[in-house]
Amino acid sequence: MTTEAPVKSPSTARFLSQLDMTAPPLEVRNLHVEFHTTSGEAHAVNGMNFVLSQGETRAILGESGSGKSVTAQAIMGILDSPPAKITHGEILYRGVDLLKLSDEDRRRVRANHIAMIFQDALSALNPVFTVGFQLGELFRKHRGMSRQASKAKAIELLDMVKIPAAKQRVNDFPHQFSGGMRQRVMIAMALALEPEILIADEPTTALDVTVQAQVMGLLSELQREHNMSLILITHDMGVVADVADSISVMYAGRVVEDAPVADIYARPAHPYTKALLESIPRVDLKGQELAVIKGLPPVLTNIPPGCAFHPRCRYAKDNCKVPPEPPHYDVDVNRVAACHYWREVIES
Amino acid sequence: MSDLIPSATSDEPALQSSSSEGAGATGGTASLWSDARKQLIRNPIFVISSLYILVVSSMALFPGLWTDQDPRNCIISQSRKPPQDGHPFGFNILGCDYYSHAIYGAQPSLSIAIGATVGIVLIGGTLGLLAGFYGGWVDTIISRVVDIFLSLPFLLGALVFLTVVKVQNILTITMVLVILGWTTIARVMRGAVLSAKNLDYVLAARSLGAGNLRIMLRHILPNAIAPVTVLATIALGSFVAAEATLTFLGVGLQPPEESWGIMITDHQVYFLEAPWLLIFPTTLLIGTVLSFILMGDALRDALDPKMR
Amino acid sequence: MGRYVIRRVLQFIPTVLGTMFLLHYLTSLGIQLTGNPVRALFGDRTPTPAMMAALSERLNLNDPCLTQTGNPCIGLFGERLVNIAQWDFGISLTGQREVTDIIGAALPYTIRIALIGFVFEAFVGILAGVLAGLRSGGFLDYFVKISTTLIIAVPIFVLGIVIREFVAVKFGNQLRADPNFPEIISRGFLAAGYKPDYPWASLFIPGLVLGATSLAVTARLTRTSMVENVRADYVRTARAKGLMPRRITGVHTLRNSLIPVVTSLGVDLGVLMGGAVVTETIFNVPGIGRVAAQSARTGDASVVIGIVTLAALIFLVANLLVDILYAVLDPRIRYE
């Protein structure tokens, strides 16, 4: 893709000059997000930490409600506030704390530097505008292109994500596409301005396995081509195993284990990760009875003290049940686990 | 119903979507009513309007509680005397105590409104239920009939109906309001039933072998009732106002009935000379209409998870 | 799309016929129940049978079915349909004018006042709704909510009379006392009712009163729709695309939020045309609403039937157009 000269305002220039290109593309430090609800404050994210390095694919894994999407939206700066409130933490993009930027600068980071793909492409695309309009809009608003030029760009993008007959389909509405194609349109939209970082929030959960394979294949291909860093949010351990470099496992809004992908599957260091791995059936093995994680995920307005996982944990001892929550123990280089008993876990 | 119930009809898209939402998708649905109740008692608007309605209803049901004067006991020489000791609202044209008039006037106004609301809920609800549930030609016919009645402008329609029946009493006015008002409920009900009828739990009951009646009454109706309740509350308010407007147009209740509508219409011309004659009944009326509408709004917000 | 339009148009026919039959039956029943309305023309002087007969014949009230209570008078309905197809709605009781003439003369006024009301309703209503919806739960939201509820709660005739007496007469007189004040405002916009010298300006206040209720409804509907849409996934996408807040609201949120609003506005135009009964009476606008109210009271069946048929037709056509408009605005329907 050729890039036209971006329209740069002085403030953009100032922002660009702040960036430290030697710093990792993204670093999240001790992020806390709360939601104000009728039944109290819901602590959706409680001290999220991770570092995304250049060209890396980092998977954020966790059950429904563990705060994956909220984290992603916090990074994008598109949380609805109210009710959401970031109470703590830093989100460093190339060393610059996004939370401290002006609204205008923050807006420019989106799509230009960090882009995002959503889970449900049908509702994430505006039903009343053509796909071409929605793609072209990016070029018109961020690059100041003409209608025609932006349409040509849109067609180019559709071609890039392998949508057949892109020239015609650019005038279609989202509902006229199949699920897989819609998700590819979303990918095209996210990649349009060649961001450095792409956040994909469960990009294939709504798709069939065969289509999922297509889309995931396309995504990793494009990631490689554009040398992007990718945050892949999912709860499918299979998908992660196929594409991720490193994994952050979340439980109740907190990373409980952060490790390179191979280590986690081979020797999980946190009881939650371990239980998760044991409880999933595998297509390549006719397993015996599945292991079960007893109990339920915590209610976010009332997270158990100490280790949030302790009520469901078979390793839990008394010190897990009282504050403070377990710190991130260094298990290995690049590897941490938030469990007092990670050694036992890793060895069992 | 041009001037009067558009609040109900036009908010419908929102309602319908809420019904589909309410009936299905979210996990929050389930607790719909109990959650709603919790939310409602904490909502000052809801509490105040319910209290107001309670007061007004008690006037209608037990006027004796509020006044021991006979509103028909008039001294013509007291005509249009301003409020004074023992007669807080003053006297009307014929020298009757205006306060007791206002108290007794609540009954016809509310009877009409409540009667008409019950009517539209029964008729509109039943027809909407049948249309939505059976679909096919039943739906086609009912929908066309709805279209026909819907196309009559409310006030003009009421003028035509009431001039035809000639007799303008609580019953006929209620009937006319029902005839012109049931369609909104029918449409909302139909929409709610349509979205409820293919829900999984209805299919589950079907696969157990449940009959149509059981499915309608036990599974569909309770879950379609929320949007209807909201609409009915708002319609109730509109009907209180409608009674007054019909009286203004000369096709409303006839004396010696005493309704707020009559009181307002009779005395609107004196509003410079004896403003209290207009202000008291109008305030009572607007308060009631307002309370019902706000109550409906609060209900809608409480019942629709999306509005939270 | 074309198919969709044709289907809607075809559905329209039975509805129109049904509406007309309903009206026909009602008026026939009215005559059957209460007797020949011609009698009332003579007031307290009893007319001779010859006079009654002559007038009844002229007014087409001599069909024997009109004396049989409950008879639906199908024959008469057929005649009526044939006549209506030839644009003949009969003649009025008082004055014995062609109903089409009466409606033709009155309609322009109603169209004017409805248009004023409509423009007012659309602009102010949508604006208020959008502002309230964007900051739901904020001060403006409460303000819009309370004021619209209040407007809905006040019977329109009370509102109309209060505005006529206090704004047009009292306040207007103060302005009129000042000879330097522009007449178009003091005598036009603030006229006490319709005034032939100011055919548009003097309809301004009546138009506002007429549009008030619908305005409240539009504002509320817009608000609801906005609130629903500001949290929509595609709005989130628009934000993720780094668009300006103004564009997110103005293009992505508004466009979707306005779909139900625009359709309800379309129906409103029909409602306004038929709903001007009270407003036209209070502000002495010689439109169809005022004529209908008067005719209904004098039992002038053919005028009432003509006007209500017209109003119903306008309403149905508005509905039809709205459905088509809906399909135009929402591609999901268009391509079904």
Next chain:
Amino acid sequence: MTDTPSKFGEVVLETKDLRKHYPLTQGIVFKKQVGAVRAVDGVNIQLRRGETLGVVGESGCGKSTLARLLVGLEQPTDGSIMLKGKDLSKVSSRDMRSVRRNIQMVMQDPYTSLNPRMTVGDIIGEPFDIHPEVVPKKGRIARVRELIDLVGLNADHINRYPHQFSGGQRQRIGIARALALNPEIIVADEPVSALDVSIQAQVVNLLERLQDEFGLAYIFIAHDLSVVRHIADRVAVMYLGKVVETGNEDEIYEHTTHPYSQALLSAVPVPDPALRGLRDQIILEGDVPSPANPPSGCRFRTRCWKAQEICAQEEPPLMVRPGSEHPSACHFAEERQVVGAVS
């Protein structure tokens, strides 16, 4: 399907050439049928007592329609369903109720499949209201509590409403309802796909336990092939309203012969990074064609890498072909190991 001797009991459910076509109509006043969505188009399956038949396939291939046909929510357009040897289309409507009792359903979405206005007791007890002959009135509450207990919930929760339970618990309530009439067959339409992985295992284990306890036969529909492998004894792979391959778990997963099944299986991600890049992944081009207008001949040919001329002309029957021991509907059926295969 071959009647290979089986460790399971007699055949309790069998469909013969079962079809469900949803008409597509056109026309304004007089509607005429211009086509049909062939949601289920000639399906033959057999289910034995105590057996689990897994049905897999992509979205829209007709799995749910098949399920609805089996439990009587839809009437078949053609073909027959034999329940314990009785042809359901020939059973009088009076007997139908008691026959139907033998086959019950568990729905996909635990959030929408329970009436939010009814208590758990009412929900589980409703089958008894509809079939009062099953349990005498007096015994009902006891029976309901028994069922609640059976699915691993606290019987004291009988008066709670569904929203007070988690997804997994709700799915148990749905299962309890299905069990109430002592059916022999349970049709489960994606019973775990709405659940979190950590909860999914609980429900799968429960279903297995109940099968062992009561000798139930399951039709287990899923799009997650891993779960199906875990629970099913035999598997039927569906594509566009047809069964393209069927066989026991081992035959399908280890010795699959139909190209579609192969592609499907190869696309399933395996939670083992060690296998990354080593697996033989077949990526299919394009989307599933519309069931209203399926391709001629073999329906898979438009996406099949093996397709030849004959595939467009002749529809391959579902039968056992040389070189394999289980039926497959492909002219060029050929074994290829995809699962766990390291290329």
Next chain:
Amino acid sequence: ACSSSETPTDTKTSGAGAAAGQKGGDLRIYATEPAFLLPTAGDDMPSINVIRQLYRGLVKYNAETGEAEMDLAESIESSDQKNWTVKLKTGYTFENGEPVNADAFIRAWNYAAYSPNAQNNAYFMSRIAGIDEMSSSDPDGDGPKEAPEPKAKELSGLKKVSDTEFTVELKDPFAGFPVTMGYSGFFPMADACLKDTKACNETPIGNGPYKIEGAWEHNVGITLVRSDTWKGDANDAMADKLSYRIFADDNAGYAAYQAGEIDVMEAVPSARYKEAKAQYGDTLFEAPGDTFTYVGLPLYRDEFKDKRVRQALALSIDRQPIIDAVFDGRFTAATGFVSPTFDGFRPDVCQYCKADPAKAKQLLDEAGGWKGDKLVLWGNAGVGHEKWLQAVGDQIKAALGIDYEIRVNLQFPEYLATADAKKFTGPFRLGWGPDYPVIETYLKPLYGTGGSSNNSTYTNPEFDKLITEGDSAASVEEAIAKYQAAEDILGEDMPVIPMWFGKVAALYSTNVDKFVFNKISDVEYGKITLKQK
């Protein structure tokens, strides 16, 4: 009789003097929609108000005295009060140039009388010989058979003598004939007008001091400008322009007056009277009126047959407090059966028309007490009669102890049908307005045997005889004496309870220099002068 469903309010009385002011200006007039602008058809006040400016007839009424004066007629004479000779002045023309001659009158009257033309003013022709041949009735009521064509197309009683003279033969002698000729139903019409009455109704071809400008804008307004063909009194058209603005609601009209949009509003809405008097006292014209409101008694019911019962009922009512409370004093309590503005009016004819509860009770006791159930008071719906009827009921209840209920649910058409069918079950309210300035207009139609509006079914041969004698009396004075004797009989028999007569309350603006009111023919719009700027 102007049929009014409303509470009879105002009408006429003599106005200010006729000293000529200055001509010119645009007089903006409050009006309601006329039914017709054809003299033969318009019988309602709104129509007549306009017709009188467009057309002129044989006779007019003096603006100050109300006396009948020759207008287009040179003379109207008779020796036997039955055969009348009308001689016309010459030189008058219609707007289109046609002469106003004997034919112009004969053709208009024939047109009015011919029943298939269904002209409302046919009624006024009913004294002329030959009227019966001009109408035919349907043999089977509303049945399928059509009414046959009437036998004659022209009144046999009308004979043209010359262009300027014609004779009228009446069925029965009537001394008041010339006086009635001022009524607009007797105005002449042009040939062109009758050729296309529909067009003539919209753009009248008149012969009066004003002509229409443009056409009648229905429900909006009618604009008249001074006619250049008018040969009569030049002071009959003072303003250059008469702009009638049509209102549907008098409150809206009053608002327009308040906003300075109207110069003359002949009827203040009754409820705003007090306010108007306080605010616009200087420009409020008040005079006694001639509309009569009464409570009829259904003599066809047993309980009302005894005249003492009727007298007792009448005696229990105290009119003035009701008038003050309900109508802000806008009526004059009735003490007889004819209007105080009429020649021949005498105060206190009716001795039972004042409140005397004690005597009432006594009379009722003498009559053997009340024999009916609850007294049902009837009124037509929608115009507020219930208020004063309730007051009346309260007073009767207080005086006689008879409980009452009110039936005001019938709209006017049905109410009249009930009256025609003699189905009132108790006292009923009705109103009456005079057709011509002879007191007979209050007597014969209401109480004469078979009178057109004798809703009480009162019949008294002696009363009938006195009326007939009055009709054929040689002079108006003699006639009045007979009529007064008849009225005395009513005062004793009390077939109805007279309630009150209207009062005129007309508002004019400060633009008006001189307001002219004619006690017979209402506001003289043409004679009103405006302040010239």
